[in-house]
Amino acid sequence: MSTATVTALQPVKESVPVKQQPAPKDVFDRLQETYNLIARRAFEIFDNNGRWLGHELDNWLRAESEVLHPIHLELTETDENLSVRAGVAGFSSKELKIDVEPLRLTITGKHESQEEKKKGKTIYSECCAQEVLRVIALPAEVDGSKATATLKDGILNLELPKAVHAKTVRVEPKAG
DSSP states (O other): OOEEEEOOOSSBOOOOOOEEESOTHHHHHHHHHHHHHHHHHHHHHHHHTTSOTTOHHHHHHHHHHHHBOOOOEEEEEOSSEEEEEEEOTTOOGGGEEEEEETTEEEEEEEEEEEEEEEETTEEEEEEEEEEEEEEEEOSSOBOGGGOEEEEETTEEEEEEEBOOOOOOOOOOOOOO
């Protein structure tokens, strides 16, 4: 099973060839890292609220919404390919990673911004991190080596050509 990586472009409308990537274990490492971030944030919320028990689910869901931003997407299928249109507003092409496997598409991204204001002797500093993670089970096998991606105005467009399967051939045995 081969895995390929697509690197999205700067906000210009043009296609990018897919680069091959070694192993899909990176996806699981990324999932574990994201889970750990959410767990840490949920504990911070729990701790800041006076360690009141009984609100674990609320704390977890709040942490999840702060750490992960949902990627809204549209998946369409033709006879030749699958097309994915995903909203990734606020992310640049360098902050996105797209992994294409025969039956799975993974879109991840991390965006960090830092703001600092000085007024007299007071310093105001804020750091914000946003992450996206979306794993999509594809309805048909695709050829990741031919996938392309474009990023324009916060919309990521992916074209995933379907894999060509070997044709079934009937072989007649010869008498001998």
